Amino acid sequence: MPKQHPPDILSEEQAIGRLQELPRPWADDDYLAMYSNWLGGIVTQPWLMSVPIDDHLVHRGDGVFEATKCEAGRIYLFERHLDRLERSAASIHLQLPISREELTGLARAVIRAGGQRDCMLRIYLSRGPGGFTTNPFECPEPGLYLMVGYIHPLPPETYANGVQVGISRVPGKSGFFASVKSCNYLPNVLLKREAVQQGWDFAVCLDTEGYLAEGSTENIGLVSPDGCLLLPLPGNILEGTTVRRATELAAGLVAEGLLAGSERRALTVSDLKAAKEVMLFGTTLDVLPVSTIDGRAVDGGQPGPVAVELRRRLRDDILNNPEMSTAVWE
16 A cells, blocks of 8 residues: 655645635536625635634534525515524524624625526524534624525426325434424435435435424425325424415415315324325425325326415415515615
8 A cells, every 4th residue: 555645734825726726516506605704795706605614503513594595586485584593593592693684685685696586595593613512602603604506496397297205214303403493404414315325306204203294305295085285293393484385375275175174283104195195395396296105106196286286376476476575686
């Protein structure tokens, strides 16, 4: 075996040069702009988009975040995302370093710097830099990072055909830790890893009592044999802003007779496999029909009328309901 030479100790100029030259195929055509309160401004070069390694966000997952989308120059459900960000932050004893009004202005500025009217906005509120222990009090002030990149919507044929979902063996989060949108996403990562390895499009987990919970970044719902839209109980899931809005829009389907009702219930795998329809909800997915569960077709394996109509109404809400969105460009 050839002798290993110790790595070079780089000068400041050498380090900066290497950072600029490092290939980033995943970032160069995708990351648009980033704000960091430690830099005190916005950057548009991907090689400058970074977080300090001693930020407790990095080595402890000590922070909270939100991901929302801007379409046609408007951030959908932005106020609801900020509500949840504040709730999550309060749950782990974090406070925004700026006012909500200032954060809204900052979000607009970062999106404008990215130059795209259709984009994804991610907001990270961290404990901040300050050391490498578990002690949150070693961090003088929180970190705030806003990241803007392209949206990656699924192709139309995915909605026309539906997706494959598998029941995961990865245990879901429970109680307090399920309800806080923290940056500790290890269970979510393992869910997605299992889906990829098994050849599924998505995986969903069960809670500690064996009831249906959620996917790695998706909520799940079903239409029962008697025509009710059923969603898992909120105790052991992170309820998404999309599924909450879809539930509100589903009231119109109940009024029109397409649904018999809508409610939350403790759901089993048997409920899932007996369903007339199964669907996923998420910021990038909107409403996505599920065609198979563990390789078994859902009621013929074709998207059902509720999922199709709910997605149509949600898309209309996104594009044509200014009351549900925050304008970036007036």
